Amino acid sequence: MMEEYLIVDGYNMVGDWPELIRTSEASLEEARNQLIKMLADYQGYSGMKVIVVFDAHQVPGLGAKEKEYKIKVIYTKEKETADECIERLVTELAHRKRNIHVATSDYVEQRVIFGKGALRKSARELLLDIHESRKRVKTRIEKQSKKSSYTFDSKLSSDVKDIFEKWRRGEK
Template identity: 50%
Template sequence: MNVLIVDGYNMIGAWPELQKLKDKDLAQARDLLIEMLAEYQAYKGDRVIVVFDAYHVRGLDSKQKNFKIEVIFTKENETADERIEKLSGELNDVRTQVYVATSDYAEQRTIFARGAFRKSARELYIEVKNIQLEIKKDVELHKSVQNQPKIPINKEIREIFEQWRRGRK
């Protein structure tokens, strides 16, 4: 099983649409990041944990589950980097491969030492965008495939039946 641990504010500072949004509304930027990672998680099936730094916020230490994403706000006097380092060490074992998404160079060196792999903010962004394109293609393909009736029926009659089925005539 793969686990992706994401440095939330690092992604917000690096992804173009989140950068623009954070200046107006940081909470909305966090929510959008979580939604994007939820699509990623649903497509890949990996466990995804997003860590947000609450270092300057008094008394906050929470763990939430949004979609199938685990969202962690660090406790007072704990940085996101510290929590990520701890998680990467705890979760990395023979059956689990841990990836940490961060562009923080010092953090990357630390997670390498704990046996985890890294994904830069740019790499994860490209991967998320590619998955969004794949999902869009799958939806368009699904829409384009029309159910063919087992009994061949003229198109006009099929449309009349469809209107009846929907209660329009």
């Protein structure tokens, strides 16, 4: 069984996805949080291990790793770009039993990570995948809720239904 990883260039998605662009105009922090939540949902559906990298190379002293919603969030170190961090992660994670996907629309970065054995996914492709997974989850939930209520009631005999109805009304 192949392990699946998705490494996401966070600010690349924020600068490309229409809903995140609008949010970032008011609050970059809120756009990051919204992206992380979307990726967490996607991780839950796809089964991929998701790592999102935010570029902080111009912020002195920064460089942090944290977990939010079971997503690994990395803020790059001082003087390290997101592209450098992503390339390092691809090298570290490279293994015969792993598929590594990198989500970025940066053409040069796509070429570099492809050369290291990772698969590329554009910002647009990832957004389409996320929307598709949301539709599938919604459909599955609707089917399950219809099936659950229908099958429970349909499996009861009329005698048992009568007993339950009397209990509900407080009758003996």
